Amino acid sequence: MRIRLLLSFICSAFFCQAQDSTLVYSTAILLSGSASHTAFWIHANQNGNIPSSGNFGSGRWAISKIYNPNNPRLFQWSGSIQLISNYAKKGDLFLSDAYLAAKLGIVELSVGQKNQVTGLMDTTLTSGSMSVSGNARPFPRLQLSIPDFVPLYFANDLVAIKASYSDGMLRGSDILYGPVRHIPHTYFHQKTFYVRIGNKKSRFNVLAGVNHQVVWGGEDKIWPLYNIPSTEAYYHVITGKIKDYKRIGNHFGTYDLGITRKGKYWEYFIYRQNIFENGSLFQIQNFSDGLNGIRIKRRNYPNQHPKKLIFKSLLLEFLSTKSQANSNPPFGLIQSETGNFYNHYIYKNGWSYRGQNMGTPLSSEAGTTAETLPKSSSEFTNNNRLIAFHSGITANWHHTEFLLKATYSRNFGSYLTPFEQVKPQVSLLLVAEKKLSLFGGITTFIGFSSDIGKLYSKNNSLMIGLKKSGFLD
Numbered sequence: 338m339r340i341r342l343l344l345s346f347i348c349s350a351f352f353c354q355a356q357d358s359t360l361v362y363s364t365a366i367l368l369s370g371s372a373s374h375t376a377f378w379i380h381a382n383q384n385g386n387i388p389s390s391g392n393f394g395s396g397r398w399a400i401s402k403i404y405n406p407n408n409p410r411l412f413q414w415s416g417s418i419q420l421i422s423n424y425a426k427k428g429d430l431f432l433s434d435a436y437l438a439a440k441l442g443i444v445e446l447s448v449g450q451k452n453q454v455t456g457l458m459d460t461t462l463t464s465g466s467m468s469v470s471g472n473a474r475p476f477p478r479l480q481l482s483i484p485d486f487v488p489l490y491f492a493n494d495l496v497a498i499k500a501s502y503s504d505g506m507l508r509g510s511d512i513l514y515g516p517v518r519h520i521p522h523t524y525f526h527q528k529t530f531y532v533r534i535g536n537k538k539s540r541f542n543v544l545a546g547v548n549h550q551v552v553w554g555g556e557d558k559i560w561p562l563y564n565i566p567s568t569e570a571y572y573h574v575i576t577g578k579i580k581d582y583k584r585i586g587n588h589f590g591t592y593d594l595g596i597t598r599k600g601k602y603w604e605y606f607i608y609r610q611n612i613f614e615n616g617s618l619f620q621i622q623n624f625s626d627g628l629n630g631i632r633i634k635r636r637n638y639p640n641q642h643p644k645k646l647i648f649k650s651l652l653l654e655f656l657s658t659k660s661q662a663n664s665n666p667p668f669g670l671i672q673s674e675t676g677n678f679y680n681h682y683i684y685k686n687g688w689s690y691r692g693q694n695m696g697t698p699l700s701s702e703a704g705t706t707a708e709t710l711p712k713s714s715s716e717f718t719n720n721n722r723l724i725a726f727h728s729g730i731t732a733n734w735h736h737t738e739f740l741l742k743a744t745y746s747r748n749f750g751s752y753l754t755p756f757e758q759v760k761p762q763v764s765l766l767l768v769a770e771k772k773l774s775l776f777g778g779i780t781t782f783i784g785f786s787s788d789i790g791k792l793y794s795k796n797n798s799l800m801i802g803l804k805k806s807g808f809l810d
Contacts, residue, residue: 359405359415363806365397369798374705376786376798378742378766381698382465384452385474385691386421386433389705393425397433400809404440414439417451433475443487450475455529455548457593457608459632462652462729464744465697467591467610467628468550469527473693476525478505486533497533507552511685512559513715520555523684526574526586527551531593544595544608549577552684553586559683587681589614589688589696591627599636606632612658614676623662623676628697630654644735652729656699659722659749677751678721687717694718699725699746706792711754720756720792722749742766748792762790779805 369379371391380387387395399419419434436449454460455469465472480503488494505525512518531546556563556570563581572578573585595608610628634650661676679688679700688695692702694717703712703719712719725746732739744764750756770782781803788796 359403360809361401361403361806362809363399365802365804367395367800367802369393369800371796371798373794374796376788376796377764377793379786379798379800382470382472384433384471385693388423388425390425393423396422399434412441443483445482445484447480450477456591456610457544457595458630459606459652462742464654464656464699464725464727467612467696468548468589469695470697472698473690473695476505476507476690478503488536494536495534500530502528507690512683513685514683515559516561517558520558523552523554525552540599542597546593547590549590551586551588556585587684587688602635602637604634604636614678623660625660626658628654628656646732646734649731649733654727656725658700659724661722679718680716680721685715689717699723707794710756713754716751716753719751719754720748721751723747737769737771740768760791762792764788779803
């Protein structure tokens, strides 16, 4: 059955014909070889599609219906289905994207699982958003949103907004506190709101917003004496209000601020994500932890020297999660006045889905760190206190696209499982890809990634692959 399904996707990608110019396909085949485990930057921020177990082969087949930007109709629909087939120590076949969406004017309703990231950042080169980074696999959700910035006409188009409200379903989780040891389902709630000051023609734009996410579920089993109805539990989830000195669910989010400046040849983007966790949604309690970044991106590309090295974008980021100050801890206990990012005192899965952090991948699952490092059976990650310097570059040379990522981090463990000494870590990635004229235009790529340091085992990975995408006529 799996083989027939796989072959049908391959045939669809290369041979199917359609009359809708908004129907697109994409295919990719990737082979990777490693001495032990897959190096960090090959599998991180890849929507959970890449195995971390070392040598593997991976295939992707996707068909999507996209919105037509030139279509004046009030109602449009879109959708996508992407099949991932991996062969590592064992075979794995699953759907990554699988959703349908409909847009009525500026409002969109989507159902299913879709690759998404949350927060202000450079999405191509970033180390990862703090709250939802695209590191873990997507999960089923229902979302109502204004997906693109919409100008407010009464503000003379100088102010624009976008927003979203969604609820999704995660897998079950072992329980660390309460009369039950496991619940079969947990849920994910998210809402976002962002404002842009300045229009698309403005030289300067200021962006600000907030995102609030909660993992919750099983309150009737975890707190049976309180007899919490699901409607009441959901109210406390979306408002963040405390019930009997307890906060329902695992809350996490960021306040974001960004500034862009458009020059003649370059565009500059400065951003900040400030973390809040389990404290009040309306109180900023921790200024020292967060993600800071600056991106410089070329707006105009010179064509007179195609063989000359041309830098396209540069990113510098600084990440800190070392402090984790929390002036509003669970139960009000003095000894809990520090947070525990990406872990939770009730849900053993913490801030994860299918074993991978939904937030920054730099705070990884305990099983991926070096075997000699301390680990706790009650924590998803044993390294949520760190500082990191991250950089990324894209460039073009001899009609070849290059991407470089380099990350240096100093890792301190967690407050529950501190490392005896600071563990330095360097993770590198270099990828080169070139489009060929074969088969109507196919792109070949090769990459090398390496992990050097004390946080992970020493890993070196080499990958090669082919990919092709286009419209189905």
